[in-house]
Amino acid sequence: MSEHGMKPIWYFVGLILLVIGVLILLTGIYQLFNPPETKTVLGETHPDIWWGALMSLFGLGMFLKTRKTST
């Protein structure tokens, strides 16, 4: 395999979790102030906010840790 500094898989995992996590978090915050018409079970616990935040943090950690590394 070529040795031109290929990014490790963890970089890509971090990136996609961060992007999708932020989107879910922002959607959750928007829906906090603009509640949707269709309610989901346990929707009052706002899983999109805390799960989106957790996903973003996990993704951010992986992304930052591997940002400057290459295999």
Add this chain to the structure above:
Amino acid sequence: MQAIGLSFIDWVIIAIYFGFVLGIGLYLRRYTLSHNDFFLAGRKNSSWVAGLAFLSANLGALELLGMTGNTFKYGMYVAHFYWIGAIPAMLFLGIYMMPFYYSSKINSVPGYLKLRFDERTRVLNGIAFAIMTLLVSGINLYAMALVLHTFLGWNWDLSMWASAITVAVYVSMSGLMSAIFTEIVQFFLIWFGLFLVSILGVMEFGSLGAIIARINEFSSQVSFTTLWSTSSDPMKNGMVVHWGGIVLGLGFVLSFGYWTTDFLVVQRAFSAKDLRAARMTPILASFFKMALPFLVILAGLIAIALSSDPHSGFKLLQDGGQTNYDSALPLLIARYYPAGLVGLGVTALLAGFMAGQAGNVSAFNTVWTYDIYKSVLNKNASDAHLLWMGRVSTIVGVILSLVTAYWAKSFPSIMDYMQAIFSWVNAPLFATMLLGMFFWWITPAGAFWGLISGMLSSFFLYLAVKFHWFSESIITLSSAQSDMAANFWRAWWAWLICAVVTLLISLVSKRRPKEELVGLVKGLTEENYDKHLPFVKRPEFYALISLAVLVLLNIIFW
């Protein structure tokens, strides 16, 4: 019929995923310069990368939907697929079999059969594996389109072609490496996308104990919440199976047959950077495999508990008067997930389908190129030509999968054949591998005819039961049985027939000299793997921990 509605943000998340996997394929293409890069990902992966890919290659959406649905149908006994039906085999592969596979520098499992036995056994297994892979790949594609059509209302043809083209593009660009990358991305998306279902389900009931209590209250005669305590009487467990069927059929033959010989998963370990990493691959994967019931089985139990409460508003879909068990997981997503999270859940399922498809195609292109094309059709093919052939066979493999998928669409009962296909190829192959790796006097003739006998007998038993040539109880040794119990027992008989024929023919046919089998057979090979390492860094140490966790889980949920 449509269960889940998608909002704009859900579509955005799905589009990001598609763009992302295509981008990964494009990015990796520049690092795919040789046939070794394409077929074995350059043999430079860590045990973590190879281990997660090893597990994820098996973690398709078909499995996620199917096992959640099976839990609804059979109860907690489905956890046996993740524990006794996987972990011992994975540890056995890492500790005992991987040194022979990895050290012989083969490109595929059929490649080992050539070194150990002869060319005809390799070609026989290569062809059987290629056919099996294409059938499974096509059925996977068909199932994905069916799920997307049923639950999301998507166009059947469009969803199938879009996914197939995406897989063809990124696998043909960089082969196994892009398949491994997307499998690992899929692993994380599945956990983040679907584990929340279990968390919210437990939150709704208050605790795991409350879920189990609700199910036991609903079904007091047959247990849906235990693993072993009702296994001595098939009538007392949801799977209607005796512990003998679980141990011999699932725990031994089906499990070892799949996890130690199916090239789809073993190929991921071949991509490891050294022998220790290759041995650690299935051992590390075993820890994640043991955790999966907390995602899949728990979701199924939540679905049972909700269904038992008429006020919950939860009811599985009905297709033509029959319960659609596969609807359990999508309906739970619809119940708990608001906009955004729905997109994540659907993306997790899509990622599972596409990674499963990519896994099948990458295994097919390797076996086709090395074990059929180079072995039979073009023995002098150059490395550059093999790389080209790998890319072409990827595209051809996807096209053939599409053909199989349309065939499956016209014969919906084709789904029934899935388990039969596995027991046709994998169960007898495990007998051949086990005997060949551990007994030097097993002969090429014994292996070849044993393999043919096992494959044919498995096929015959399937047809015999299907068309009522004789009673199913002759196979299952019990008057009470389920389809799943019959699958377990049929695999056991196929393995036994293959083993007996192999042993008998080996007693009377020509043996290979011992010196030709060094490095391929236990007892003729020096075994000092990782002996220079302290015990806590050896694969054996981690295998013992994995085994201890397995025992503990079985005791807790006994």
